[in-house]
Amino acid sequence: MAAAEPPHSSSSGGDHRLPTIAVTFVGALGAGKTSLVVRISSGTFAVAYRPTLSLDFEFATRVKSGQTFSLGLRDTSGEERFASMIPTVVRGCRVLVLVYDVTDPRTVDDMMDRFVKDCEPQLSEHLALVAVVANKVDTLDDAGRAEAQATVDEKVRSIEQRLHDAERAAAVHGFLTSAKSGEGVEALLERAIDEAGPAAAEAAAVPPLVTDAPRGSSGGSGWFARC
Numbered sequence: 001m002a003a004a005e006p007p008h009s010s011s012s013g014g015d016h017r018l019p020t021i022a023v024t025f026v027g028a029l030g031a032g033k034t035s036l037v038v039r040i041s042s043g044t045f046a047v048a049y050r051p052t053l054s055l056d057f058e059f060a061t062r063v064k065s066g067q068t069f070s071l072g073l074r075d076t077s078g079e080e081r082f083a084s085m086i087p088t089v090v091r092g093c094r095v096l097v098l099v100y101d102v103t104d105p106r107t108v109d110d111m112m113d114r115f116v117k118d119c120e121p122q123l124s125e126h127l128a129l130v131a132v133v134a135n136k137v138d139t140l141d142d143a144g145r146a147e148a149q150a151t152v153d154e155k156v157r158s159i160e161q162r163l164h165d166a167e168r169a170a171a172v173h174g175f176l177t178s179a180k181s182g183e184g185v186e187a188l189l190e191r192a193i194d195e196a197g198p199a200a201a202e203a204a205a206v207p208p209l210v211t212d213a214p215r216g217s218s219g220g221s222g223w224f225a226r227c
């Protein structure tokens with residue numbers, strides 16, 4: 001079923017038989033996290049702003065080198081009152097997407113604060129990629145794009161250094177995206193699958209009775225725990 005699905009297909013609960021990659025989106029209020037998730041899962045974009053309350057989940061599939069992957073998209077809220085949920089959602093994810101809004105420079109610091117405070121202490125050995133995303137680049141001229149690229153490069157280096165200091169092996173890459181036009185979004189997913197796909201495929205190949213943690217353990221079972 002999954003291999004024949006179009007690139008932007010989504011399903012209500014994901015496919016547990018497929019290699020699954022948990023992708024968590026974190027960033028400031030209105031940075032475009034939900035818009036990116038909707039772009040990935042349904043290929044559409046909405047101008048109207050509807051703030052995320054607490055947390056949303058979406059699923060999508062992508063095919064890379066003949067292998068279909070299920071992407072579990074965890075869409076966090078940028079509202080401060082929901083920040084306490086982020087550590088739980090980040091824990092165990094294979095891909096962390098940090099999003100800022102190129103039309104609002106304050107969102108860069110917000111993004112980094114959230115990484116340091118809410119994400120970094122929770123990152124597991126499953127983490128394969130941290131993506132630093134400058135979103136809404138459709139609003140930029142050439143000079144603005146160059147500035148966004150410089151900002152992203154600087155934050156990538158900063159996060160690389162932090163992960164290195166913490167002896168974490170995850171890759172860090174920057175992307176200029178537009179949820180509105182779709183620019184950069186598939187490049188982000190391709191990189192996510194390149195970095196996280198092999199381990200996800202390996203985990204999916206192991207019979208569930210061997211991989212699932214014992215009942216009642218902190219590991220749990222199901223896609224949320226397995227990533």
Ligand SMILES: Nc1nc2c(ncn2[C@@H]2O[C@H](COP(=O)(O)OP(=O)(O)OP(=O)(O)O)[C@@H](O)[C@H]2O)c(=O)[nH]1
Nearest residue numbers: 030031032033034035047049052078136178179180
């Ligand atoms: N021009 C443009 N607008 C965008 C883009 N991405 C999102 N927006 C707009 O920015 C606003 C906020 O987008 P959301 O995706 O809801 O932002 P969010 O990060 O999910 O916000 P919270 O859930 O409140 O944290 C909406 O009005 C979107 O239409 C983009 O790439 N380009």
Ligand SMILES: [Mg+2]
Nearest residue numbers: 033034051052
């Ligand atoms: Mg949202």
